[in-house]
Amino acid sequence: MIAVKRRNKTLKYMARNYDLYLFLLPTIIFLIIFSYLPIYGVQIAFKDFMPTDGILGSHWVGLKHFERLFRSAYFWPIVKNTIIISVYSLLVSFPAPLIFALMLNQMRSQRYKRVIQTITYAPNFISVVVVVGMLMLFLSPTTGLIxxxxxxxxxxxVFFMMKPQLFSTIYVLSDVWQTAGWGAIIYLAALSGISPELHEAAIVDGASKLRRIWHIDIPGIVPVAMILLILSLGNLIGVGFEKVFLMQNPVNASVSEVISTYVYKVGLKGGDFSFSSAVGLLNNIVNFxxxxxxxxxxxxxSSHSLW
Known part of the structure; x- marks a missing residue:
């Protein structure tokens, strides 16, 4: 009886606010078409998929491709490379926008603050292809600025792009340059919600700027930081494909071959769709x-979580 009342109450609420749900409709349709319907194709990871036979007509082989993956000589090296780049990126890229936001928040000159924000936000709108092209130019051993x-x-x-030991550092630092300014927006929004009265009271009590940052600003953005950290850790082995692939060359392939580039080479270039689907499915399951x-x-x- 209680469940029926709750359902009726929910339906009445939705009927009163139908216009708001109409705004959600395009997003829901988009998610269904591009996120949920493609799940149907995951079954090719358990089949010897042949395009001529289709998904349903292909022969079922069970865990054959997963067993092949675990026995592959490439499996552990690419997992190792993926984890190294992901953890390195998390340790450097995650705190960078937080620290940058705290620094911007302490600027007294609003005009100078807006100029800095504009300059640091701009790289986020540069294509990954262009960013890698800039890296090639700046790090060139003959004409590069560095x-x-x-x-x-x-x-x-120094032949930077030809030194495997520098690949992860170049990848991570260029990512910080491109995304830190844009990532700071969320933290700046959280900082703007902190009551100025807290800072005023702390100033009256003689607290220094660093003390106010430590005891007021940081606790104020911890909930946001925790949510972003959870999302980042949930995608720990999901290193992006484009940038790694564009920076990759035969010399640094031993440290730059990650799961996403391996799936591309085996699945799209090699035509082994079932095996690449098994690799991608395993990657997504681990992330989940x-x-x-x-x-x-x-x-x-703590009291902060996604759900």
Whole structure:
């Protein structure tokens, strides 16, 4: 009886606010078409898929492709590379926008603050292809700006893109340059919601700027930071394809081959759709499990979680 009353109450609420739900309709349709309907094709990971036979007509092989993946000589190296790049990126890229937002929030000159924001937001709108092209130009051993500076200080040119040990650093630092300014927007929004009275009271009590940041600003943005951290950890082994692929070359392939580039080479270039689907499905399952675990841990140690 209680369930029926709740359902009727919900239906009445939806009827009164039908115009709001109409705004949601395009998003719901988009998610159904592009996020849920494609799940039907996941079954090719358990089949020897032949385009001529179609998904239903292809022969069912069960976990054959997963067993092949675990026995592959490439599996553990690409998993290792993916985790190294992901963890490195998380340790550097995650706190960067937070620190940057705290610094911007302390600026007294609003005009200077807006100029800095505009300059740092701009790289986010640059295509990944263009960013990698800029890296190639700046790090060129003959004409690159960085090597020109090294030579000016008396050093020798460095072949940055030909040094496997520098690949992860170049990837992560260029990502910070491109995304830190844009990522700071969320933290700036959270900081704007902190009552100015707290800062005024702290100033009266003689608190320094660093004390106010530590005891007022940081606690004020912890809920937002926790949500973003959970989402980041939930996608820990989901290193993006485009940038890694564009930065990849035969010399650094040993450290730059990650799951997404491996799926592309095996699935699209090699035509082994079933095997690449098995790799992608395993990757998504691991990310999903990580998201659930991290959310549960965050909920147990604090009051901030996704659900």
């Amino acid at each position: 090597n020109r500076l090294i030579e000016w200080f008396g050093g020798n040119p 499990i990580l998201l659930i675990l991290v959310n549960r841990i965050a909920k147990s140690v």
